[in-house]
Amino acid sequence: MNLHWLILFFVLVTTCAQGALPATPLFFRGLWCVAKWSSTTQSYTQTGQAFFYNNGTFTMNYLDNPSSTWVNHFTAVNNTDGAGGTYQFLTVTTKGPSELVNKTLCYWRRKISNTEVLFGRQSNGTCTSTFENDTSTDALRYTRTPTTCRYIDDENTNLVISGSSFEVGTLLPYDRNLATAVREAVVFYGSSSIVKWTTLATDFPDYTTLNRGFGGSTLLQCYQQFKRIVQPLEPSIFIIYAGENDIAGGTTPVTLQTVFRQFVPLIRRFYHNTPIAYISLKPSPSRVSKMSQMNDANNRIRQDINLLFPGVTFIDIWPDMLLPNGQPNPDLFVADQLHMNSKGYAIWTKAVSAYLESVFAKK
Ligand SMILES: *[C@@H]1O[C@H](CO)[C@@H](O)[C@H](O)[C@H]1NC(C)=O
Numbered sequence: 529m530n531l532h533w534l535i536l537f538f539v540l541v542t543t544c545a546q547g548a549l550p551a552t553p554l555f556f557r558g559l560w561c562v563a564k565w566s567s568t569t570q571s572y573t574q575t576g577q578a579f580f581y582n583n584g585t586f587t588m589n590y591l592d593n594p595s596s597t598w599v600n601h602f603t604a605v606n607n608t609d610g611a612g613g614t615y616q617f618l619t620v621t622t623k624g625p626s627e628l629v630n631k632t633l634c635y636w637r638r639k640i641s642n643t644e645v646l647f648g649r650q651s652n653g654t655c656t657s658t659f660e661n662d663t664s665t666d667a668l669r670y671t672r673t674p675t676t677c678r679y680i681d682d683e684n685t686n687l688v689i690s691g692s693s694f695e696v697g698t699l700l701p702y703d704r705n706l707a708t709a710v711r712e713a714v715v716f717y718g719s720s721s722i723v724k725w726t727t728l729a730t731d732f733p734d735y736t737t738l739n740r741g742f743g744g745s746t747l748l749q750c751y752q753q754f755k756r757i758v759q760p761l762e763p764s765i766f767i768i769y770a771g772e773n774d775i776a777g778g779t780t781p782v783t784l785q786t787v788f789r790q791f792v793p794l795i796r797r798f799y800h801n802t803p804i805a806y807i808s809l810k811p812s813p814s815r816v817s818k819m820s821q822m823n824d825a826n827n828r829i830r831q832d833i834n835l836l837f838p839g840v841t842f843i844d845i846w847p848d849m850l851l852p853n854g855q856p857n858p859d860l861f862v863a864d865q866l867h868m869n870s871k872g873y874a875i876w877t878k879a880v881s882a883y884l885e886s887v888f889a890k891k
Pocket residue numbers: 545546549581583584585601797798
C-alpha cells in the first residue's frame with residue numbers, strides 16, 4: 529500500500545475510533561478510591577482505584593493485584609435522570625480478566641449526597657431502568673473522601689502517588705474539586721512559588737487562571753502527580769515552576785533535565801498543541817550555594833525546549849532577579865530569603881504577561 533494511503537487509513541481509523549467514544553461526564557473525571565463502605569463500622573475498606581480519563585476511557589486497579597490494570601471504554605453513557613444523579617454506562621473491557629475482555633456490559637453509577645458514587649452491574653449485562661443494587665447500604669463506592677486510600681500510577685503500577693506529605697492537605701482537596709474546577713484556564717502548576725502566588729486573579733485580569741501548586745514539590749513530584757491533579761482540567765495554557773527543590777535537595781542538573789524530558793511528552797500525550805511555559809529557576813538568596821547548578825539546570829532546560837519541544841516556551845526570570853554584581857537580589861524576597869514578596873512577583877507577572885500576550889496574539 530502506498531504510504532500516503534496508509535497514513536490516511538490510520539488517521540481515519542484513529543479519528544473514527546475516538547469519535548465513537550462518548551466523553552467522560554465531568555463529574556467522574558480523574559482519580560477515585562474504590563472502597564467498600566460499612567454502615568456498621570461507618571468506615572471504608574479500599575479495594576482499589578479507578579482513573580477516568582476525559583476521553584471515555586477509564587482504568588481500574590485492584591489492591592489484590594495492583595500490577596494488573598483493566599482498561600475500559602464507554603460505548604454509551606446515559607444521564608438517566610437528567611439532573612445528573614444517575615448514569616448508565618455501557619462499557620467494553622479491552623484489558624483485564626479474560627472473562628470480561630471484549631464483553632459489553634451495563635454498569636450503573638449513582639451519586640449520593642456526600643458526592644460519592646455507588647455502582648453496580650446489571651445482572652444480565654444490558655441497560656435497564658432497574659438499578660438492582662440501588663438501595664444497598666453497604667455498597668461498593670467511588671469515593672474521594674477517605675484520607676487513607678493508597679493510589680498508584682495506573683499505567684506504572686510500581687509508582688505509589690499517595691502517602692506523601694502533600695496528600696491530605698493539598699492533593700486530596702484537588703481531587704475532590706476536580707468536577708467543579710474551572711476548565712480551559714491558564715493553569716499554574718508547580719512548587720511553593722506557585723502556591724504563594726495568591727494574586728493571580730489581579731495580576732492577570734484578562735485571563736481565567738487556576739492555581740494547582742503544591743508547596744515543597746519537586747519537578748519529579750509534579751511529573752508524577754500531573755495526570756491526577758492537572759490532566760483532567762483541560763487547561764488552555766500550562767505555566768510551570770518547579771525544579772528548584774530538586775536541585776536544593778541534591779538532584780543534579782542532568783537528572784533534572786531527564787525529568788523534564790519525560791514530563792513534556794507526558795503533557796503532550798494528552799494536549800498535543802496546548803502552549804506550555806516553563807519559568808526558569810530563580811536565584812534565591814537562601815540557596816546561593818546552589819546558584820551555579822541552578823544556572824546549569826536552566827541552560828539545559830532552555831536548550832531542550834529550543835531543540836526538542838515545539839510549543840514550549842522558556843520564560844527567563846533569572847537575570848531580572850540579580851543585582852548588578854550577579855548575586856540574588858534580597859529585596860525581592862520575604863524574610864526566609866527563599867519565597868518572593870510582591871516585588872519579586874511583579875517581575876514574574878511582567879514576564880508571564882508578555883508570554884500570554886504573545887500566545888493569544890498568535891491564535
Ligand atoms: C484515552 O486516553 C488515554 C490516555 O491518553 C489513552 O491511553 C487512550 O488510548 C485513549 N483512548 C482512546 C480510545 O482514544
